[in-house]
C-alpha cells in the first residue's frame with residue numbers, strides 16, 4: 020500500500036501579502052503521520068493552529084480563508100494546492116501574519132520550495148477519500164459534479180460570456196508530475212476595475228503585476244504576457260486542487276466544473292462530507308500509471324488573444 024509523506028526538512032518563503040501588503044514569512048515544516056496540513060499563526064502568543072479542513076473555512080469571496088476563535092489566515096489555496104498536487108500528506112505551515120504570501124500569484128514558488136525540501140516516506144498508510152456516488156452542486160449557470168473515478172481527474176471550463184478571456188477548457192489527471200508542469204505555473208488573474216475597487220476598500224494592497232495577471236478590457240497588462248494561452252482555466256484548476264484537500268484527505272474521483280471558484284469548490288466539499296454514503300476513506304493503492312486512463316489535455320486557444 021502507499022505510505023504517507025511529509026517534507027524532509029523545513030523550507031522558508033517570504034513575500035508580500037496580497038491583501039495587507041505586508042511582508043509575510045512562511046515556513047513549510049515536516050509533521051508526524053496523521054497530522055494532515057495545519058496552518059499556524061506564529062506571530063500570536065499563544066500560537067493559533069488551524070487545520071486545513073473544510074469546517075475551518077470562514078470566507079471564500081476573494082481567497083480561501085481559514086479561521087478559528089476569531090483568528091484568520093487568508094489566501095491559503097496556492098500553498099495548499101502545491102502540497103496536495105505534489106502528494107504531501109503531513110506538514111505544518113507557519114505564517115507570521117494574517118495571510119500566506121502571494122509570491123508570483125501561482126503555486127510554482129511553493130512547489131519549488133517543496134522540491135528543495137524533498138519528500139520523506141512515513142510508516143503510516145496513506146488514506147484517500149474515494150468517491151462512490153456522484154455529488155452535484157449548482158449555482159445559476161455555474162456547476163460542479165464529482166463522480167467516481169480513478170485517481171483525481173479535473174475537467175474544468177470557464178466562460179466569460181463573450182468577454183475576454185472567453186471560454187477555456189482543460190482536462191488533466193492530477194499526478195505530481197502533471198501538477199508541477201501543467202498547473203503550478205498558472206497565475207491568479209483579475210480585472211483592472213476589480214483591482215481598483217479592492218484598493219478603494221483597503222484590499223489588494225500588495226497586488227501588482229508581479230503577482231497577478233491583470234486584464235483591462237481585452238488586454239493583458241503584464242508586459243511579459245501570459246505563461247500559457249490557457250493560464251486562466253489552469254489557475255482555476257490549481258485553486259480546485261488546493262480547495263479539494265480541505266475534505267481532509269486526497270480525493271479520488273472525477274471533478275467536472277463549469278465557471279467555478281473558491282465558493283463553489285467549498286460548497287462541493289461540504290456537500291460531499293455531508294453525504295457519508297457517497298464516499299469511503301480507504302488506504303491508497305500504490306500508483307500504477309500504466310493501468311490508468313490518460314485523458315488528453317484539451318486546450319481551447321484564446322483565438323485572437325493567444
Ligand SMILES: [Zn+2]
Pocket residue numbers: 096097207254258
Ligand atoms: Zn488562486
